[in-house]
């Protein structure tokens with residue numbers, strides 16, 4: 376069995392185990408973050424059953440879509456990186472999910488450029504780290520309310536990145552905090568913000584995120600470790 380296949384199996388097993396612990400009915404969706412690999416590795420992933428890809432740079436995303444044009448309509452594309460307003464136009468109609476809605480000016484630009492409503496996660500800076508993008512937890516409700524005029528922005532959920540050096544108990548707390556915020560927003564029952572999903576958890580912390588209610592995890596390194 377090759378390394379990629381082994382990595383996929385190991386990830387599937389940990390996702391499964393964490394999901395059972397979480398008592399989560401619906402399957403957690405794994406986004407393979409492919410920002411560090413070339414299109415040929417993505418094609419191998421695709422052939423092994425992975426059809427959800429996450430990228431964080433507009434030009435790279437477009438180049439990979441071109442390289443995978445023959446299977447592109449079977450791929451779900453997730454944009455997970457900081458998106459500059461002037462780049463919105465180039466990718467907004469080429470992606471299925473935006474995980475990084477981190478400011479209202481970005482929503483305004485999406486409104487201008489999107490042909491159809493875009494499924495977005497509102498990015499929340501749960502830890503307050505200065506280097507991280509996103510809304511502070513206490514800003515989330517007013518930010519969601521301020522999105523009302525933008526019918527091209529649909530808030531499917533909240534997203535966060537935990538600090539690199541966080542302890543296990545801090546991780547539990549950050550992810551639980553985001554879950555609580557997600558429930559608060561969904562209870563507002565705003566038609567443009569169903570907010571049922573939680574995009575949280577990366578290679579080093581996804582089992583904890585799933586236990587705390589993640590519905591999407593964004594996994595890069597764990598897929599590709601040990602590959603030449």
Ligand SMILES: *Cc1c(COP(=O)(O)O)cnc(C)c1O
Pocket residue numbers: 408410431455456536577578579593594595596597
């Ligand atoms: C790179 C990246 C990931 C994946 O990180 P790994 O540690 O490689 O799993 C997830 N989310 C975002 C926003 C990223 O930039």
